Amino acid sequence: MKSVEFSEEQLNDLDSLGQMLFGDENDPTSVNYKRKLVRPKINWLIIILYLLIPVAVSVICFFVFDSVAVWICVLFNVLYLIFTAKRAAICAVKVYQRYAPESVRMKCRFEPSCSEYMILSIEKYGVVKGIIKGINRLSRCKVGNGGFDYP
Numbered sequence: 001m002k003s004v005e006f007s008e009e010q011l012n013d014l015d016s017l018g019q020m021l022f023g024d025e026n027d028p029t030s031v032n033y034k035r036k037l038v039r040p041k042i043n044w045l046i047i048i049l050y051l052l053i054p055v056a057v058s059v060i061c062f063f064v065f066d067s068v069a070v071w072i073c074v075l076f077n078v079l080y081l082i083f084t085a086k087r088a089a090i091c092a093v094k095v096y097q098r099y100a101p102e103s104v105r106m107k108c109r110f111e112p113s114c115s116e117y118m119i120l121s122i123e124k125y126g127v128v129k130g131i132i133k134g135i136n137r138l139s140r141c142k143v144g145n146g147g148f149d150y151p
Contacts (some may be wrong), residue, residue, distance in 0.1 A: 040094045085127045109146030121151035
């Protein structure tokens with residue numbers, strides 16, 4: 001609990017009193033907390049290449065090989081999606097971070113921000129559990145909550 005001593009003259013100036021009580025710039029729950037907005041760079045060429053690999057494999061299989069090879073190509077595409085799901089989920093969050101309006105991104109009550117928490121939890125726990133933890137964090141992001149929270 002924070003304790004602040006003030007005089008009777010300060011009781012008349014509610015703005016300065018509020019600043020003393022709730023104006024901690026190092027506390028993410030404070031209205032005066034200064035969050036740094038980070039907009040990551042997106043490499044669209046890599047994203048397009050990752051999206052084109054399963055399409056190219058499918059086209060080659062359907063037009064060149066017989067029905068057995070088509071099932072092998074389908075299996076390849078399923079495995080490809082499983083092994084790249086983590087990278088795809090993190091990429092989706094980074095696209096959000098890049099293009100979401102500043103008014104939305106600066107409202108987060110936690111440090112790290114909810115989108116950074118989502119990336120950290122996906123990296124730490126994997127795609128399914130990381131996304132669940134990120135969604136649970138988003139549900140807690142409201143007035144009265146906040147502070148430092150890492151996955």
